[in-house]
Amino acid sequence: MTGIHIEAKKPNHFITTADFTAEQLLDLVYNSLQFKVQAKYTPSEEIKRPLAGKTLAVLFSKRSTRTRIATESSMAFLGGHAMFLGSQDIQLGVNESLLDTARVVSSMVHGIMARVKGHDEIETLAKESSVPVINALSDKYHPTQILADLMTIHEYYHNKNNNVPEGIYSAHTQHPRETLPGKKVAWVGDGNNILQEILVAFPKCGISVAAACPPGYTCDQDVIDIALADAKKTGASVTFTTQPEEAIKDSDIIITDTWVSMGQEEEKKKRLIDFKGYQVTKDLIARGGAKPDWIFMHCLPRKPEEVDDEVFYDKERSVVFQEAENRKYTITAVIDALLNKGSI
Incomplete structure (x- = not known):
């Protein structure tokens, strides 16, 4: 039996706004505004759910209120599922390296939202992940x-x-x-x-x-x-x-x-x-x-x-x-761009 080899495309990430042009950022904001209008004024049954069947791993090394709620509700709005993985839920930084975690988690989900400590951690995740990584906070940047x-x-x-x-x-x-x-x-x-x-x-x-x-x-x-x-x-x-x-x-x-x-x-x-x-x-x-x-x-x-x-x-x-409140709509726009459209 002959195996099928599929060349994996390098995923796009959202690590810092420094990586994007002004037009890209402002278009993201504009898309966020559209999502806010949909959420407030469009009947639920008329809203498209482009991420149905997709899962976002939410890896948080630090506690969060706004970012966690915004991320989980954004995935629900887009029709997908957010899987929260706190520091007590997985082996990250305990019995398994960040590199191994990135490769394992990214093999089972469609994207990773990570709230880390050192900025080198989010960079490692992005380097080793086979799916888009979104920086939910590092000690250097907080793009969303x-x-x-x-x-x-x-x-x-x-x-x-x-x-x-x-x-x-x-x-x-x-x-x-x-x-x-x-x-x-x-x-x-x-x-x-x-x-x-x-x-x-x-x-x-x-x-x-x-x-x-x-x-x-x-x-x-x-x-x-x-x-x-x-x-x-x-x-x-x-x-x-x-x-x-x-x-x-x-x-x-x-x-x-x-x-x-x-x-x-x-x-x-x-x-x-x-x-x-x-x-x-x-x-x-x-x-x-x-x-x-x-x-x-x-x-x-x-x-x-x-x-x-x-x-x-x-x-x-x-x-x-x-x-x-706007944390929800900008995170929705970023998730939609990366997990639905493939790029910012």
Whole structure:
């Protein structure tokens, strides 16, 4: 009997937004908007389920709320099945190497969504996997979060520009390339994976970034180099300071994140001292001189030392819960692109 040899195609992955052009990212955001419209306004029986019969392995080394819910509900929306595999469920990093796990898991599923620790882990998974790998978070990048941020910013300015009444969803009528260029983001906080993903995504989309981080909490040099090169091409600006007020000046959007990430609990006392003066408050924003219609974003979970209640729960300024919801639709768009269409 003669065997059949099929040459396996190298799968496409979603490891960081740095790997994609501005048009690819903005089209992903636009597709996310379409999925949101479908989810909110299309009868369930009329929604196409292109991933029926397909399985996504959800490998999480770290706990998650938004990313896990968004991933599992996205696969259900697309008609597929999400198989959650936490650190207590499989041998990953215990009795089996990452390389072996990648090869075994990818042989039985159609895609892998992985939330890891070191960025080298997601790179190894992608290298050894025979199916698409999506980075659900590493210590260097968090791409699906930043797609949701781009989507949220677009929605805010689309609705404002078009006088859309509150409660009406119509942010799909404009493409994000029409709303995002020319905006300025102020980052106030740690030089962490969120800021690093912002730096490799926002400037290439024409969004300026001013980052305020305490001394010693800086970003990786390769990330800075990418941001500066992208900004030079689009006319955006990228600046760094240790003074929050300097970053906030003339900003449209103010973003922060946790100062103490998972795995950094032992550093908490020192970090709280180092980040003194970095809590986002309306007083800080006024002293910095943000634009009159500034908005606030945070990827959650939030701690009070990062931003006070007045800003965080401000119904007109804070878009944090809209931002959280949008995790679902951007992850839907990424999963659909890779597992259904085959590429971003």
